[in-house]
Amino acid sequence: MFYRVSLPQKFVYYMLLVIMALVILFPIYYMVIVSLKLPKDIYRTPSLLPINATLKNYIDLFAKDDFFINIRNSLVVASLSTIVSVFFSCLASYSLVRLRYRLRDWIGRLILFTYLTPSALLFIPLSVIIAQLQLGNKLHGLIFVYLTFAAPLSTWLMMGYFKGIPVDLEEQAMVDGATRFQAFYKILLPLAVPGLIAVSVFTFTSAWNELLYGLIFITSPDLQTVPVAISYLITGDVFRYGLIMAASVAAAAPVMILYYLSQRFVVQGLSAGAVKG
Amino acid sequence: MSQDALTRPQAVREPRFNMRQADSILGYLLVAPLVICILMLVVYPFVFAIWISFTDRVIGGGGNFIGLANYAYLFQQNSFQQTVRNTIVLVFAVQTIKLIVGLGLAVLLNQEIRFRQFWRGLILLPWAMPGFVAFITWKLLYAPQGGAFNYILINLGLVSSHVDFLSTRELALPSVVVALVWRGFPFWVISFLAALQTVPRELYEAAALDGANAWQRFRNVSLPGIRHVVLVVVLVSTIWTTNSFEAIFLMTQGGPSNATMTFPMLSYFSLQSLRIGEGAAVGVAMLPVFSALAFVVAVLLQRDE
Numbered sequence: 001m002f003y004r005v006s007l008p009q010k011f012v013y014y015m016l017l018v019i020m021a022l023v024i025l026f027p028i029y030y031m032v033i034v035s036l037k038l039p040k041d042i043y044r045t046p047s048l049l050p051i052n053a054t055l056k057n058y059i060d061l062f063a064k065d066d067f068f069i070n071i072r073n074s075l076v077v078a079s080l081s082t083i084v085s086v087f088f089s090c091l092a093s094y095s096l097v098r099l100r101y102r103l104r105d106w107i108g109r110l111i112l113f114t115y116l117t118p119s120a121l122l123f124i125p126l127s128v129i130i131a132q133l134q135l136g137n138k139l140h141g142l143i144f145v146y147l148t149f150a151a152p153l154s155t156w157l158m159m160g161y162f163k164g165i166p167v168d169l170e171e172q173a174m175v176d177g178a179t180r181f182q183a184f185y186k187i188l189l190p191l192a193v194p195g196l197i198a199v200s201v202f203t204f205t206s207a208w209n210e211l212l213y214g215l216i217f218i219t220s221p222d223l224q225t226v227p228v229a230i231s232y233l234i235t236g237d238v239f240r241y242g243l244i245m246a247a248s249v250a251a252a253a254p255v256m257i258l259y260y261l262s263q264r265f266v267v268q269g270l271s272a273g274a275v276k277g
Numbered sequence: 278m279s280q281d282a283l284t285r286p287q288a289v290r291e292p293r294f295n296m297r298q299a300d301s302i303l304g305y306l307l308v309a310p311l312v313i314c315i316l317m318l319v320v321y322p323f324v325f326a327i328w329i330s331f332t333d334r335v336i337g338g339g340g341n342f343i344g345l346a347n348y349a350y351l352f353q354q355n356s357f358q359q360t361v362r363n364t365i366v367l368v369f370a371v372q373t374i375k376l377i378v379g380l381g382l383a384v385l386l387n388q389e390i391r392f393r394q395f396w397r398g399l400i401l402l403p404w405a406m407p408g409f410v411a412f413i414t415w416k417l418l419y420a421p422q423g424g425a426f427n428y429i430l431i432n433l434g435l436v437s438s439h440v441d442f443l444s445t446r447e448l449a450l451p452s453v454v455v456a457l458v459w460r461g462f463p464f465w466v467i468s469f470l471a472a473l474q475t476v477p478r479e480l481y482e483a484a485a486l487d488g489a490n491a492w493q494r495f496r497n498v499s500l501p502g503i504r505h506v507v508l509v510v511v512l513v514s515t516i517w518t519t520n521s522f523e524a525i526f527l528m529t530q531g532g533p534s535n536a537t538m539t540f541p542m543l544s545y546f547s548l549q550s551l552r553i554g555e556g557a558a559v560g561v562a563m564l565p566v567f568s569a570l571a572f573v574v575a576v577l578l579q580r581d582e
Binding site: 013016017020021023024025026027028030031034042043046047048088089091092094095096099100101102103104105107109110111112113114116117118119120121122123124125126127128129131144145147148151152155180205208209211212215216227230231234235239241244245248249251252255256259260263 | 297300301303304305306307308310311312314315318319320321322323325326329334336382385388390396398399400401402403405406407408409410411413414415416417418420422423425428429459513516517519520522523526527530540541544545547548553556557560561563564567570571574575578579
């Protein structure tokens with residue numbers, strides 16, 4: 001900044017940053033090296049280094065079909081709940097950001113409130129409702145349940161993004177004779193594409209990572225999603241940490257990459273940007 | 278521009294009258310699918326939860342109205358009292374640490390630092406990671422056999438035998454706190470940093486000219502500028518932290534002997550043992566706190582618009 005930063009001060013800054021980096025990276029590093037070790041190297045000769053590194057855990061993980069089935073289940077549930085949520089929230093956000101009507105503010109509040117409603121409060125009544133509808137232990141039942149958090153989340157983010165796009169262009173087009181639909185379709189939507197992608201990724205990852213509903217509503221192993229399958233590995237009697245960590249790395253890597261690519265478009269919408277509108 | 282602003286209202290208002298009605302019909306039509314979805318999937322279960330908590334419903338049964346019996350039963354349970362205590366301690370500890378670390382790192386990253394984008398990206402790692410992966414990794418770090426912390430402690434000669442972090446009464450809750458902080462602080466840093474970057478530079482310059490030191494600049498320039506964002510983040514995150522299920526489920530399952538029992542975990546166990554009414558009461562018991570927090574968030578966000 002404009003005022004001078006002395007050399008010792010700079011040294012302290014970078015020291016703090018390096019400490020922060022170590023705190024952040026160490027668990028991730030350990031997760032990866034354990035995923036590369038055989039049980040005897042994890043338990044009998046523990047070490048912080050990747051000695052005797054092997055891909056055996058990954059080969060074991062992907063050798064059987066189970067993990068692929070879990071991935072397929074997660075993909076199906078996460079994509080479908082994302083598609084439905086993003087479609088609904090696209091329509092709703094346009095309505096809430098661009099159109100004026102009496103109940104608008106109340107509907108906006110309702111969405112905020114549902115966005116904040118924790119799943120810990122909803123899973124009990126949902127379990128009764130899902131049982132009554134006979135949707136228990138079915139993937140489409142789970143998609144249904146995932147909309148409880150996916151729809152408010154994507155709407156909340158999408159509203160933040162739409163608010164950031166100036167209305168002038170659309171107004172100009174409408175003055176020039178475009179219909180509202182044309183203004184939406186030809187002007188707002190193309191401008192909103194980065195936001196649309198980012199919101200989809202965020203919604204998708206939140207569904208991909210979801211554990212509680214998956215645990216409660218899915219009972220058969222062949223319908224388990226990835227988080228549920230991994231959590232059964234860890235709550236069992238015998239921990240195969242190498243295998244568990246390999247599965248964790250495999251489950252985390254793709255969504256982390258997606259997250260990185262899209263976060264800059266929506267980070268603000270998650271909290272701060274929503275304030276600025 | 279100014280002329281535009283002066284002429285526009287008169288020119289546009291009258292012919293738009295019909296358009297406004299059309300707008301409002303379109304508005305309701307477009308928002309309807311989402312509102313119906315939310316009413317069915319969130320609002321109805323929400324109200325249903327309150328109703329169930331007043332019944333003796335078990336899985337597969339109807340359940341009769343029993344008034345406050347579930348609550349009366351819960352409140353005298355040791356596990357419930359422990360849950361309330363744990364939640365207060367856990368949330369207070371996690372949020373305080375995240376606030377201090379979050380503000381500190383955000384201010385640090387707002388200085389003239391080389392490779393700021395790199396550090397910012399690095400901070401995001403724990404947050405970008407799926408929660409379940411993060412907490413399984415922390416369970417591994419804490420493990421007595423094969424865990425990194427025990428390896429380090431024993432090799433440095435700090436302990437003579439393995440420490441079972443997650444199964445020792447005194448250590449379990451602090452261990453969970455550390456894992457929750459690790460996973461949660463990036464979001465705070467990034468939000469605070471984004472807010473700090475909107476504070477005009479001139480304000481710092483003016484303060485520096487007036488002879489304000491670093492602390493005074495933080496206290497009198499940065500903090501007022503980001504107060505709102507800080508408050509919203511703290512409140513929203515308090516709701517999430519109070520209700521975080523994954524961390525407890527994957528690391529301790531509420532143990533040892535309820536030392537890390539929290540509301541979602543207790544509610545989950547009630548469902549597992551098929552006592553739905555009681556489980557709903559556990560959830561509804563935290564409703565006043567949740568509603569208060571959500572209400573303040575709504576007011577804060579609205580005031581800013």
